[in-house]
Amino acid sequence: MAHIERANAEALIPEQVSRTIIQETIKGSIALSLGTRMPDMIRKQLKIPVMTGTVAADFVNGDTGLKSTAQMTWDKVYITAEELAVIVPIPEAVLDDSEYDIFGEVRPRIVEAFSAAIDGAVFHGTGKPSTWPDGLVPAAIGAGKYVETTGNLYQDINGEQGVIAMVEESGISVNTYVGALQLRAKLRGAVDTAGQPIFRMAYTSGAAGTMIYELNGTPVAFPENGSLDGTRALLLAGNFNYMRYAIRQDVTYKILDQATITDNEGRVILNLAQQDCVALRAVMRLGWALPRPVNLVSGRDYFPFAVLTPNA
Secondary structure, three states, X not given: OOOOOHHHHHHHOOOOOOOOOOOOOOOOOHHHHHOEEOOOOOOOEEEEEEEEEOOOOOOOOOOOOOOOXXXXXXXXXXXXXXXXXXXXXXXXXXXXXXXXXXXXXHHHHHHHHHHHHXXXXXXXXXXXXXXXXXXXXXXXXXXXXXXXOOOOHHHHHHOOOOXXXXXXXXXXXXXXXXXXXXXXXXXXXXXXXXXXEOOOEEEEOOEEEEEOOEEOOEEEEOOOOOOOOOOOOOEEEEOHXXXXXXXXXXXXXXXXXXXXXXXXXOOXXXXXXXXXXXXXXXXXXXXXXOOOOOEOOOEOOOOOEEEEEOOO
């Protein structure tokens, strides 16, 4: 029987195109979510007073004993705001022909890129401005606050010579854990002498639920933006109350259409006006510091973080 087949009329059948773009979930900054935010800056630098000396009291010897005197001292630490920026150019013809809000899709990815850059600078010092402190991981290793994995993960973290104890010996409690994604498998695979898993799934109404990654009742934060390099640090444990940051300028956007984009040597990469392009420019300014006030146990000779490093 003669009839019009689908293959012969395919050119007349419109395609249905999904309005949803398949993409990863936006990853925010772990460092900023854990640190303590100071009031927004109104200038490039923010001065933070830090107590460097404390009061010591003594018992009085008898009814006429002399009472001791004491003094206090303060120093200052600066947070310096540095600029984080990116420019995303696109031809105007592409914008005109697209059925999607391209810049609307780009903006969340810019925030994600900013978050990854901030976390990388805070954790490892990656690409950090010269005015920012060293990354927490290299600074902790430089201070001798690290444990190399031995195969006994539980003791490496919780033992008397473990990562947590290295912070506690300075009189500082550990309240935060940041782990590389490679640590998850190690936590799942850790077993006791009877071969039973040390870190277990959570149970709800008698049924096994999701795996909860906790250490001593505190959740472990796992950056999914690659900012904690598992080849250098599997776990960062410490007290994020010491990590202070401030924002001078939150993320702002500007559409450019007349600018000329050049490289570091002044060579023109793109002339927006001449080449019928526009560009979305995003800028953010912020800074962070690690003030260390005097501690009743260790004075100022301490570092409030320690690292579990992979076995070389």
